[in-house]
Amino acid sequence: MSQELYNRPASELSQMLARGEVSAVELMKSVAERTRQVEPRVHAFNSMDEADALAQAAASDQRRARAKATGSAVPALEGIPIGIKDVISVAGQPLTASSRMLENFVSPYDATVTGKLKAAGAICWGRLNLDEFAMGSSTENSAFGVTSNPWDLTRVPGGSSGGSAAAVAAGEAIASLGSDTGGSIRQPAALCNIVGLKPSYGRVSRYGLIAFASSLDQIGPFARSVEDAATVLEAISGHDPKDSTSLKLEVPHYARGMAELVKSGRKWKLGIPKEYFGEGLDPEVEASVQAAIGEYKKLGCEIHEVSLPHTKYAVGAYYIIATAECSSNLARFDGVRYGHRSKDAKDALDLYFKSRAEGFGPEVKRRIILGTYVLSSGYYDAYYLRAQKVRTLIRRDFLEAYKQVDAIVTPTSPTPAFKKGEKAANPLAMYLNDIYTIGVNLAGLPGISIPCGFTSSGLPIGLQIIGQPFRETELLAVARAYEERNTWRMQFPKL
Numbered sequence: 001m002s003q004e005l006y007n008r009p010a011s012e013l014s015q016m017l018a019r020g021e022v023s024a025v026e027l028m029k030s031v032a033e034r035t036r037q038v039e040p041r042v043h044a045f046n047s048m049d050e051a052d053a054l055a056q057a058a059a060s061d062q063r064r065a066r067a068k069a070t071g072s073a074v075p076a077l078e079g080i081p082i083g084i085k086d087v088i089s090v091a092g093q094p095l096t097a098s099s100r101m102l103e104n105f106v107s108p109y110d111a112t113v114t115g116k117l118k119a120a121g122a123i124c125w126g127r128l129n130l131d132e133f134a135m136g137s138s139t140e141n142s143a144f145g146v147t148s149n150p151w152d153l154t155r156v157p158g159g160s161s162g163g164s165a166a167a168v169a170a171g172e173a174i175a176s177l178g179s180d181t182g183g184s185i186r187q188p189a190a191l192c193n194i195v196g197l198k199p200s201y202g203r204v205s206r207y208g209l210i211a212f213a214s215s216l217d218q219i220g221p222f223a224r225s226v227e228d229a230a231t232v233l234e235a236i237s238g239h240d241p242k243d244s245t246s247l248k249l250e251v252p253h254y255a256r257g258m259a260e261l262v263k264s265g266r267k268w269k270l271g272i273p274k275e276y277f278g279e280g281l282d283p284e285v286e287a288s289v290q291a292a293i294g295e296y297k298k299l300g301c302e303i304h305e306v307s308l309p310h311t312k313y314a315v316g317a318y319y320i321i322a323t324a325e326c327s328s329n330l331a332r333f334d335g336v337r338y339g340h341r342s343k344d345a346k347d348a349l350d351l352y353f354k355s356r357a358e359g360f361g362p363e364v365k366r367r368i369i370l371g372t373y374v375l376s377s378g379y380y381d382a383y384y385l386r387a388q389k390v391r392t393l394i395r396r397d398f399l400e401a402y403k404q405v406d407a408i409v410t411p412t413s414p415t416p417a418f419k420k421g422e423k424a425a426n427p428l429a430m431y432l433n434d435i436y437t438i439g440v441n442l443a444g445l446p447g448i449s450i451p452c453g454f455t456s457s458g459l460p461i462g463l464q465i466i467g468q469p470f471r472e473t474e475l476l477a478v479a480r481a482y483e484e485r486n487t488w489r490m491q492f493p494k495l
């Protein structure tokens with residue numbers, strides 16, 4: 001790994017900042033310069049405001065100097081540039097959801113998570129590309145161009161948080177935030193050789209996140225190490241009176257708790273779900289995941305085969321529940337209150353129709369139509385209610401497995417990064433890509449993807465670890481125990 005500032009983990013940069021070897025302004029300049037070099041090829045950003053980021057960095061340097069003078073503690077993320085998915089509000093910055101609908105929208109307030117990051121001293125840097133309204137697995141559904149996978153520019157970075165993953169992988173941000181409704185943090189992390197964490201549902205406030213499917217959405221970090229993911233998670237977690245689904249639970253010291261657990265050498269009981277290793281799994285992905293399981297065995301962990309029998313219904317149930325919720329959430333984009341407004345509408349009804357027809361892209365329309373259908377009278381019981389029942393069964397499968405094991409280990413994605421255009425014309429093939437990640441959202445569990453090797457052609461492979469509800473510290477410790485034993489995360493794409 002070369003010794004540039006922009007490709008180091010936050011934990012290392014934080015120490016350099018503390019020792020005064022580098023300033024937050026120098027770090028931000030390094031990241032901005034790197035971004036200028038590679039962004040024309042990667043296109044991870046929808047927009048960026050370098051002057052604003054440098055002003056935030058200068059303010060960070062001042063805070064640090066003041067803290068030094070008074071001997072007060074400096075938070076771990078002080079001065080660290082963190083990219084933000086363009087579906088999470090940052091006051092005064094554009095917020096587009098990669099949709100024509102919000103092309104000219106500027107966020108009037110901070111999301112709770114961005115407010116918390118700023119309070120922790122981090123620099124909110126740029127607006128990162130995604131599939132329109134977070135609907136997709138490749139970032140090809142963005143209205144503002146496709147993001148490229150930094151490991152192979154002809155391939156997709158995954159999605160929907162493809163920009164958030166590509167930016168960290170390419171050295172355009174030190175860490176980033178994404179949102180995960182059915183895998184949108186874990187899958188792009190896997191395809192880009194970085195760490196991506198989806199917290200338990202209710203761990204992190206969704207206030208200021210543009211809602212896709214509210215019962216599944218959760219914000220989480222992308223980072224270059226499990227420790228960095230833990231640090232960002234700690235900064236953004238906690239109850240928020242503005243989001244009644246965020247739980248009133250104390251926020252643990254994730255990074256410290258994780259390190260203590262790893263040091264204790266705890267022998268984890270790990271479950272391998274047989275349903276996740278069948279047809280459709282790429283042999284090279286399978287081999288890498290099996291090798292990772294072998295590493296856990298060497299650590300003295302107990303490996304148990306477990307069964308999640310309702311896995312086969314997960315994709316179906318997800319695409320009913322997620323589309324139902326999105327059809328309702330996206331009703332607010334009506335051309336009246338905010339967002340795109342058609343210029344040639346004859347009357348009010350025509351205004352709704354035309355504004356929505358012009359503002360939404362094809363995948364968003366497909367989902368609104370599907371969602372409206374499954375909620376319509378006569379079909380509600382057959383589809384939506386049934387899918388909710390399946391959801392309960394899926395959660396029960398996991399809770400049953402957790403009577404026997406501490407965590408569950410699986411591939412994150414059945415294949416490595418696919419070519420741009422390869423699945424774009426086939427929604428079903430695209431949806432099936434989420435097979436290993438969506439059960440976690442349906443069950444509300446925390447899940448992490450960490451690097452676990454490369455294919456023979458040099459494409460990254462991710463390992464998914466699924467934890468018990470609100471047991472992120474243990475989940476991180478299981479991830480770290482493996483991470484410690486390899487150097488996958490230290491490989492950097494040649495750009």
Ligand code: GLN
Nearest residue numbers: 134135136181182183184
């Ligand atoms: N790929 C899934 C979908 O298209 C998940 C997206 C997400 O997690 N936001 O719905």
